[in-house]
Amino acid sequence: MTNDSSELSALQQQAKIRQQIEAAITHQFAAEDAGLKYALTTAKQAGLPAIQISPIQGKLLQLLAVSCNAQKILEIGSLGGYSGIWLARALPPNGRLITLEINPSHARLARDTFTRAGVSDRAEVRVGKALDLLPELEDEVPFDLVFIDADKTPYPQYLEWALRLTRPGSIIVSDNCIRSGKAFEEPADEGMAGIVEYNKRIASDPRLMSLLLAMDDDYTDGFAISVVKH
Numbered sequence: 001m002t003n004d005s006s007e008l009s010a011l012q013q014q015a016k017i018r019q020q021i022e023a024a025i026t027h028q029f030a031a032e033d034a035g036l037k038y039a040l041t042t043a044k045q046a047g048l049p050a051i052q053i054s055p056i057q058g059k060l061l062q063l064l065a066v067s068c069n070a071q072k073i074l075e076i077g078s079l080g081g082y083s084g085i086w087l088a089r090a091l092p093p094n095g096r097l098i099t100l101e102i103n104p105s106h107a108r109l110a111r112d113t114f115t116r117a118g119v120s121d122r123a124e125v126r127v128g129k130a131l132d133l134l135p136e137l138e139d140e141v142p143f144d145l146v147f148i149d150a151d152k153t154p155y156p157q158y159l160e161w162a163l164r165l166t167r168p169g170s171i172i173v174s175d176n177c178i179r180s181g182k183a184f185e186e187p188a189d190e191g192m193a194g195i196v197e198y199n200k201r202i203a204s205d206p207r208l209m210s211l212l213l214a215m216d217d218d219y220t221d222g223f224a225i226s227v228v229k230h
């Protein structure tokens with residue numbers, strides 16, 4: 001007589017339960033529509049890495065955007081536009097998402113998926129190195145929400161820019177701030193050093209209230225969420 005529980009170790013059973021819970025939450029609260037599904041399949045066909053946020057993370061970004069009454073959102077790192085679609089859909093009709101992307105073919109794909117998802121009226125992709133494009137945004141402040149999800153080495157610089165471009169009550173979210181716990185150790189490379197320093201700064205900066213939330217890749221990675229204090 002065999003069944004699931006006799007064939008799976010206790011750890012495997014726990015992982016399976018976590019995955020089932022994530023699937024159920026996704027189904028009930030963060031289901032993907034045709035636009036989001038198109039963004040995923042077209043990115044896969046184009047050979048882009050599947051490193052976009054999860055649906056639950058997308059819904060959390062929307063929840064945060066609505067909670068700070070976001071009219072203007074900045075994203076650093078567009079990839080194929082998947083997270084951008086979630087963000088743009090949290091905006092009012094006259095709202096604006098600006099997303100920065102260094103890779104022109106990623107940017108092209110993001111524009112195409114924004115059009116397919118019906119958000120191209122409010123979502124704009126700017127091509128270039130984020131650190132070169134960020135100074136141009138000073139004319140367009142304040143941003144109500146900033147989502148950082150690009151190269152990891154400059155995360156502390158992205159945080160400085162986010163603080164410069166936001167207002168009290170704005171929300172700053174960064175992806176990949178846990179990294180299987182490597183974010184709490186002596187950094188082994190430049191990218192991890194950027195994340196370790198980012199976490200140190202958001203934990204101690206008196207202008208921010210912050211928390212890390214383990215939520216994707218089976219709770220081994222997740223968002224850093226900071227609110228700019230009043």
Ligand code: SAH
Nearest residue numbers: 052053077079082083101102129130150151
């Ligand atoms: N936010 C996306 C995933 C972004 S993946 C989503 O969840 O759907 C990271 C992206 O950042 C990649 O497309 C990469 O090309 C881009 N990127 C890397 N370094 C960058 C830089 N210096 N400036 C702007 N974009 C960068």
Ligand code: DHB
Nearest residue numbers: 051052053149150175176
């Ligand atoms: C990588 C980058 C990401 O933003 C992510 O969410 C996962 C992986 C990477 O560069 O490997």
Ligand code: MG
Nearest residue numbers: 051149175176
């Ligand atoms: Mg990421």
